Amino acid sequence: xxxxxxxxxxxxxxxxxxxxxxxxxxxxxxxxxxxxxxxxxxxxxxxxxxxxxxxxxxxxxxxxxxxxxxxxxxxxxxxxxxxxxxxxxxxxxxxxxxxxxxxxxxxxxxxxxxxxxxxxxxxxxxxxxxxxxxxxxxxxxxxxxxxxxxxxxxxxxxxxxxxxxxxxxxxxxxxxxxxx
Numbered sequence: 566x567x568x569x570x571x572x573x574x575x576x577x578x579x580x581x582x583x584x585x586x587x588x589x590x591x592x593x594x595x596x597x598x599x600x601x602x603x604x605x606x607x608x609x610x611x612x613x614x615x616x617x618x619x620x621x622x623x624x625x626x627x628x629x630x631x632x633x634x635x636x637x638x639x640x641x642x643x644x645x646x647x648x649x650x651x652x653x654x655x656x657x658x659x660x661x662x663x664x665x666x667x668x669x670x671x672x673x674x675x676x677x678x679x680x681x682x683x684x685x686x687x688x689x690x691x692x693x694x695x696x697x698x699x700x701x702x703x704x705x706x707x708x709x710x711x712x713x714x715x716x717x718x719x720x721x722x723x724x725x726x727x728x729x730x731x732x733x734x735x736x737x738x739x740x741x742x743x744x745x
Contacts, residue, residue, distance in 0.1 A: 582700040589733040603675040620657045698723025
């Protein structure tokens with residue numbers, strides 16, 4: 566029974582490096598896809614785009630009507646329509662500014678939530694692997710930097726979580742650079 570337990574612990578620990586690497590990969594991939602995802606979510610949450618397009622078409626129709634009116638012959642009608650166009654244009658600008666501010670706020674919240682979740686994941690990985698190495702390599706491979714690489718575990722030949730996270734982040738960033 567205890568032989569099975571040791572074997573199970575060894576397989577769990579053997580996959581630690583892969584767990585950390587895949588977590589870092591997913592976080593970096595999501596970071597690349599975050600702008601697209603937040604734009605899609607923002608578009609789903611904002612329903613005012615139809616109203617803006619309707620206002621734009623109304624302004625365009627009024628401008629076409631204004632082009633058919635002679636300013637000299639029908640000055641009062643021309644001036645009234647021009648004021649109406651200006652009022653509608655100002656309303657549209659205000660509407661667009663409000664929507665843009667709302668869009669920025671939604672994207673900001675999505676970014677903050679993502680970074681909080683990413684930090685929680687990294688903290689949980691550091692917490693889990695703080696006292697044990699993520700993987701163990703032959704001590705000769707790490708000879709001059711063995712203590713630094715093993716931090717915070719101190720296990721000879723072990724790769725600590727902090728070093729492994731730095732290495733994984735760099736490798737994944739290089740791999741995903743062409744896609745960003």
